[in-house]
Amino acid sequence: SQQGEEDPQALSIQEGENATMNCSYKTSINNLQWYRQNSGRGLVHLILIRSNEREKHSGRLRVTLDTSKKSSSLLITASRAADTASYFCATDANNAGNMLTFGGGTRLMVKP
């Protein structure tokens, strides 16, 4: 069963705009991670936020975590065509041992 669910499933924006993707999960977590996947390739880790953190930044990426709502958001500012990819959240649930559970992903298209 999927722990994380991304929203929206697909997002299309113009270059320069900001892109926001959301992730909701069901059970308490140790941490939440965001990954990126270019078409037909493997996943690449973007950022990890721990359950006791509320916000984290990495370059043009900003991740927030609200454990009371069991949700996270990924914001990509000043998007570029090269940001076109699928973005996945993954949770390390407290009762899941060494396993990460991935959501279904958001497909982001950034139009030049």
Added chain:
Amino acid sequence: DVKVTQSSRYLVKRTGEKVFLECVQDMDHENMFWYRQDPGLGLRLIYFSYDVKMKEKGDIPEGYSVSREKKERFSLILESASTNQTSMYLCASGIGTGATGELFFGEGSRLTVL
């Protein structure tokens, strides 16, 4: 650069064939994972291993087995391939003890079973 290498990017097999998917990591990670990825279903965990010769079932282990004889290598085996095993297979490795950290993924192996 850290690296997870999957032996084949594309494979085409026939129903009933035995299929081996190999994965090697050069980061001395304890944990290794096999996921399959299908449209609309995201990534689903098939098996994982937290040490040599150790393995644990994930969410969808049926029809698969794994082998971890050496720390750097984790193999996924389809004993008798079926058409519903046509998918993208992703191998990953990570350190994770308790709180799982970052996973490093290979480029994926796209398997088609005819």
